[in-house]
Amino acid sequence: MIVGFIGFGEVSSTISNILSRNGIQTVTVVKGRSEKTNIRAIKSDVQIIDSYDALVKGSDVVISANSPANALNIAKKVSKLMDDGIYIDLNNVSPDTTLKMSQLFEKPQETLPKIEEKHSFFKKQEDVDMRNMFVDGAIIGKVSNDPTTILFSGQRSGDLAILNNYGLNIMIVSNKPGDVSTLKTLRSLYTKGVSAVLMEAYEASKEIGMVDQLFEILSLTEGETFEEKSKSRIRNSYKNSKRKVEEMDEALEFLDKISPKGKKNFMTKAARDKFNDVK
Ligand SMILES: NC(=O)c1ccc[n+]([C@@H]2O[C@H](COP(=O)([O-])OP(=O)(O)OC[C@H]3O[C@@H](n4cnc5c(N)ncnc54)[C@H](OP(=O)(O)O)[C@@H]3O)[C@@H](O)[C@H]2O)c1
Known part of the structure; x- marks a missing residue:
């Protein structure tokens, strides 16, 4: 292959x-x-x-x-x-x-093979x-050698399960393209929103020299791995801010399409602007 x-x-x-x-x-x-x-x-x-x-x-x-x-x-x-x-x-x-x-x-x-009349009953x-x-x-989370979980949907997605024999971690969601991108977009409304909020809290704590204290107090309620995971999120958000703006634009397009008329998707717009503000 x-x-x-x-x-x-x-x-x-x-x-x-x-x-x-x-x-x-x-x-x-x-x-x-x-x-x-x-x-x-x-x-x-x-x-x-x-x-x-x-x-x-x-x-x-x-x-x-x-x-x-x-x-x-x-x-x-x-x-x-x-x-x-x-x-x-x-x-x-x-x-x-x-x-x-x-x-x-x-x-x-017109390029599909003609279906014989006698079989059309079964179609x-x-x-x-x-x-x-x-x-x-869709890659779930950050791509890595671990290996990351990759979701697929589409008529040929079943054929890709074979990649599980070659070091990847594939999950087949359905035969409908769009199912995976819907799941991925819903997920990113949450994860990228959290990243944007973390960036702002981190920047404020840095301004007043209290970065260590911020992570210490958050770890009390958010768990021991919180500091490491959040710092990795923050680093990744600064490094890939341009791409994150494009991703949030795609997420906003989805939200605008499904939201009732007049609904303002404040949080996603703010997260987009936060990534766009990275110099
Ligand atoms: N990184 C992740 O963990 C992750 C997770 C989930 C989804 N994704 C998605 O996966 C995609 C790639 O992410 P990445 O992290 O690999 O990005 P990346 O490290 O920035 O790499 C993008 C690559 O695409 C090339 N490229 C850009 N425009 C191109 C074009 N028109 N034709 C051919 N090549 C082009 C870039 O070349 P240049 O260097 O010349 O610009 C670069 O080699 C993004 O759409 C992202 O949303 C990424």
């Missing part, structure tokens, strides 16, 4: 290294990307190739892990090139964006085209 990565940042390099340690060949393209990405790829076991065309045509599974703002455009380009295999989107995008991507990979009806109305190559994916 060959797995191709579009984007070779923290997510792709971590997953690629796990897969190649377990005997799967991985490929990526870094032409035109930053020095950081080029170095990451050179230090990994991934095979660096020259064109996205070759990556898409030569991979059994294509993984898109780049940025929420680029995800849809990349899916548009790949869907035009791909006629076989599985396309997984791992970006933190809204369920709406996920469904738009999934539709790009639906084969037009349920809700039967779906089993050939949609798009799989909605």
Whole structure:
């Protein structure tokens, strides 16, 4: 099996290294990307190739892990090139964006094989085209070698359970793209909101020289591992603030769509602005 990565940042390099340690060949393209990405790829076991065309045509599974703002455009380009295999989107995008991507990979009806009349009795109305190559994916928590849990939904997601034999921890949620991104977005309303609040409490305590005292008093009620976990959250939020703004924009798009008219989603907007304020 060959797995191709579009984007070779923290997510792709971590997953690629796990897969190649377990005997799967991985490929990526870094032409035109930053020095950081080029170095990451050179230090990994991934095979660096020259064109996205070759990556898409030569991979059994294509993984898109780049940025929420680029995800849809990349899916548009790949869907035009791909006629076989599985396309997984791992970006933190809204369920709406996920469904738009999934539709790009639906084969037009006229290319479906004709169903013999005598069998049509057995075909349920809700039967779906089993050939949609798009799989909605989500990494739960921060990607790591531990390995992180990855959720999948989509018609071909069952085929990906095999990756559990190659060092990953895969959970299949359903055959409907959008189910995983809905779960992931709901989760991030909570987790990213907490990160933004932690950043502000940390900044205030730093201003008055009471960082240690803040974590000590919080640990009394929040548990022994709280300090370590929160500091990791805070570090990650400063480091990836630009990406977090994009993720919160996707979450806000979801909230606006499902909320009753006039409802203001104060907390999520404030968390977005907090990440956007990082210099
Ligand atoms: N990190 C996590 O733990 C985590 C967890 C859950 C979900 N995610 C999601 O996974 C995605 C990737 O996250 P990450 O942490 O790996 O990000 P990252 O470390 O910032 O890496 C992003 C990679 O994508 C490349 N890239 C950006 N735009 C591209 C484009 N148009 N075409 C090809 N490559 C492109 C970047 O190249 P340059 O260096 O040239 O910019 C870089 O190699 C994000 O959408 C994020 O929301 C991340």
